[in-house]
Amino acid sequence: MNDEYNTILADFIVERLELGVFAVDAQFNIVLWNRFMHTHSGKSAQSLKGSNLFTTFPELPESWLKRKIESVFALGNYAFTSWEQRAYLFRFKHNRPITGGVEAMLQNCTFLPLKDEKGKVEFVVITLQDCTDNALIQQRLAEAITISDEERRKQQELIVKLEDAKNQLFQSEKLASIGQLAAGVAHEINNPIGFVNSNLGTLERNVTDLMKLMAVFESKEAELPEAAQQELSKIKKDIDFEYVKEDLAALINESKEGLGHVRRIVADLKDFSRVDQSGWQIADLEKCIDTTLNVVSNEIRYKATVVKEYGHPPLVECVPGQINQVLMNLVVNASQAFPERGQITLRTGEEGMYVWIEVQDDGVGIPSENLQRIFEPFFTTKPVGTGTGLGLSVCYNIVRKHEGELTVRSEVGKGSCFRILLPIFHGKMGESEELEAAHSVPQ
C-alpha cells in the first residue's frame, strides 16, 4: 500500500467512524472537523476551518477546556473526560430521542497529542464517543441495584418486626405461663390449707372445751389442801396463766384470719389466671379489677392509695385472664409513676355497646414526645433491668384482639389516665343468648 492509499484510508476512517473527531492547534483554531461533528453540530468543516473553537462555541466551558488542551500540548500526553463526571463536551442531541429519557448525548472524550517529527505537539485531536446507550444501561443497572437494595432493606425491616412480634408473643406467653404456674401453686396450696383450716377449727373447739374444764378446776381450787394450792398458784404465776388464757383465743382468731387471707389470695390467683376456665367468657370487669388488685396489692400497697369509682357496667364477653393481664400492667405502671406516693383511681362505665375501664394516676405524667411511643414494644424509660418496655405493647395487642381500644391522656406533672374500651358482645361464644341471659339476670 502506498502513502496515497494510506491517506485515503485514514480520511475515510476519520469521516465515516461513528465517532466525533476534531483537532485544534495551539491557538485553539479548528483544523479538523469530521462528519459526525458536522451532523451533530450542524456546522460543516468548510465553514469552521480556521475559526476559533471558543468563539464558534461560546457555550463550551472555556477556562477548564483551555487548560485541559494546553496540558496536552505541554505534556504530550493523552487526556480524558468521562460522561460519568462530565455528561458531555458538546451539547448534542442523542441518538435515542424517543426511548432515551436523557437530555443530551452523553460523551466520553479522548484528547490525543499529534506530534511532529521532533516530538513537539502540533495539534490536539479530540475524539468524542457517544455513550448514551451504555450510560442508559448502566443507569438502569444502578436503578435496579438501588431497587433491590431497597427491597433488601424492607426485608430487613420485616425481619426486625417479626422479631418484635415474636418477643411480644413470648412475653405474653410468659405472663400466661406465670399465671398458670401461680394457679398450679395455688391449687397445691389449697389442700394443706384445707386441713390446716379444719384442724384449726378442731383446735378451737378443743381449747374451748379445755377452758371450760379449767374454769371448773379453778372454782374447786379452794377445796384443795394448802400445799397443793400453793403449788398451783406458783405454776400459774410462772406461766402467767391469766395471759395464756386470753392469748390462746386471740392466737386462734388471728390464725383463722391469716388463713382466711391466704385462702382469698389463692382463690384470686386461680381466678386471675383462670386456667380452669380459659378462653372467651362472660365476665364482670369489676370482679376482674378486684382480683387483679388483690394479686398486686403487695406491689402497690406502700406506693398508692386505691380509689374505686365503679359504675356497674354490664357483663362483657372477653378473655378474663387476658383482661386481668392488661389491668395488672396498667396498675403496676401507675404505681411506678409516683416519686413518693400517690392515688390510683379505677373507674368503670358503660357507653353504647361498650364498657370502659379507666386507670388513672396522679403521677409524673408522660411527655408528649413519648406519648406516641409508649405502646411500641421495648419502649421504656425505666432503668436497664427494671422494665422490658413490653407491658403496654402487650396490653395494646390484647385490647385490639378484643376489638376494643386502649387510649391514653397524660399531662406532665399531673398524671396519666389509660382507658380501655371493650365491646360488650363478640359472638365468640356461639351462644349469645347465654350472654343476653346473663345480662338480664337481676343482680
Next chain:
Amino acid sequence: MINGLNEDQSAALQELANIGMGQAGNSLALIWKEFVHLSIPRIAMVDASRLPDLILSFVGDTAVSASRQAFHGGFRGEVLVVVTARDRNGLAQLMGYEGQLDAAEREEVLLDIVNILGGACVGGIAQQVSAEIGFSAPSLIGEDLDPLDVINPEQLAIDTALSLEVCFQVENRSLTAHLVILLPNNEVGALADLLDQFLCTLEA
C-alpha cells in the same frame, strides 16, 4: 538497588524519572503560569502485600482519595495516585475550574491528577527509552478512604510493585501526591531490557 533491576538499570531508572518529572514540572509551570516544584522521585521495589502499609507511610493516618490509570505499549502496568482530601481545591483552580466544585467535578479533578502525573512520569520515562506508550481512561478508586483500603493486595495479580513517590508543590498551594506504578512481574523484565538499550545508546 531496585529488586529485579541491576545497579545500572536502577540508577538509570532513577535518572530517567528525575528528568521526566523535571520536564513535567516545567511544562505544568508553563500551563499554570505558576512555579511548580516536583520533588526528586523516591523509587523502590516493594512486595505487593506491603503496599497498604506503604501508602499509609506516605500519607499518615488521614482520609485519602485515589485514582488509577492503565498504560500499555513498550511496557504495561498501572499508575495509582493517592492524594489527601484537603489538597484538591487548590489544584482544581489551576485546572481551570471555577467556583465551588460539585461531586462530579471533584471526581474529575482526581482523574486528571492521575492522568497528568502518571502521564508525566511514566510517559517521561517511556519517551526517554524510546518506548511508545498509550494510556487508557483513568478511573476512580474512591474518595475519603482509609489509606489501608486503597489497595487490597489479595486482589492484585502481582507480587511486587514499583513505587515512585513524588511530592508536588505549586507556589503556595501545596499538594502532595503519591504515585505508585504497578508493573506485572514479567514487565519488570521488559523495563529492564528497555533500560539496557537506553544505557547502550548512552555508551555508544
